């Protein structure tokens with residue numbers, strides 16, 4: 001089968017297509033023929049090995065796992081002898097987890113991995129493209145932000161993968177949502193359900209005097225100190241794009257919270273959550289897509305062979321929602 005490997009950190013050109021042996025499922029594994037995967041901002045970070053902090057997860061001098069790719073959708077084509085939950089022919093979607101490996105024609109995953117049946121009304125490429133954003137936005141807003149109906153929630157970077165998911169999740173929790181994005185994305189963010197939109201190229205919301213219960217910076221463009229005055233008393237600042245530089249602020253805030261009027265900064269590495277928690281959220285995502293509450297957002301679709309071009313595009317930091325990768329002879333539908 002064909003897979004995409006990288007053996008050193010660097011520009012998109014480090015990604016190479018390679019022929020390898022098709023994997024064989026163990027007794028507790030299913031073999032999935034992948035029809036769609038994606039290129040996420042996090043995978044671009046892991047490909048570059050920058051910031052250096054990211055290498056704590058991927059290997060200090062070179063990548064430990066040479067095949068990237070986390071989100072996937074496809075069909076089960078073989079099952080190990082102990083498999084009870086899935087059958088050959090099942091159409092599934094989910095994430096491969098911290099071992100990655102979805103930039104490939106086939107992958108073996110345990111049946112208790114983060115996979116479930118794909119909604120019938122959603123294509124493979126839409127299903128794959130929805131996982132990372134929602135499985136990040138849900139634990140941030142629900143678990144770290146304790147989001148409640150009627151709260152005022154601001155999502156910065158509302159047009160990105162995590163941001164577009166966060167707008168929809170915040171609306172699911174019946175919050176009043178303000179989406180901050182660039183001029184060309186204002187209508188898209190409104191269509192996702194945002195009650196208000198702010199164009200960050202024209203207006204600085206931190207100077208407007210309006211205060212929020214939650215400010216979720218999905219793209220690492222804000223800081224807690226910049227947003228403090230835009231938080232209500234006991235308001236929460238959430239940051240998805242984490243690096244070493246933010247850790248002292250988080251630690252200082254946790255020990256001196258009273259100094260900040262009870263305002264908190266919270267971070268999370270949602271990909272490191274235990275699989276059972278992620279499976280529950282994946283099943284919720286499936287239900288929300290089936291009922292039309294969550295709309296997948298796809299910006300561009302690239303064939304497998306154009307993975308380098310896809311990474312170049314995502315590296316620019318301006319994708320709208322998600323970038324899907326589809327396999328040869330298949331358009332991800």
Ligand SMILES: NC(=O)c1ccc[n+]([C@@H]2O[C@H](COP(=O)([O-])OP(=O)(O)OC[C@H]3O[C@@H](n4cnc5c(N)ncnc54)[C@H](OP(=O)(O)O)[C@@H]3O)[C@@H](O)[C@H]2O)c1
Pocket residue numbers: 040041042045132136156157158159160161162163180181182183184185200218219220221239240241242268269270271314317318319320321
């Ligand atoms: N902590 C975790 O567990 C976790 C999990 C998943 C992802 N992440 C991280 O979350 C971050 C976001 O990921 P993503 O996939 O959502 O990124 P993304 O889709 O690549 O973000 C691109 C979007 O950011 C917007 N943007 C760029 N500059 C902006 C600015 N100054 N203000 C507001 N919006 C701006 C762009 O809109 P314009 O084109 O209009 O500029 C574009 O739509 C990444 O750092 C990723 O590694 C963290």
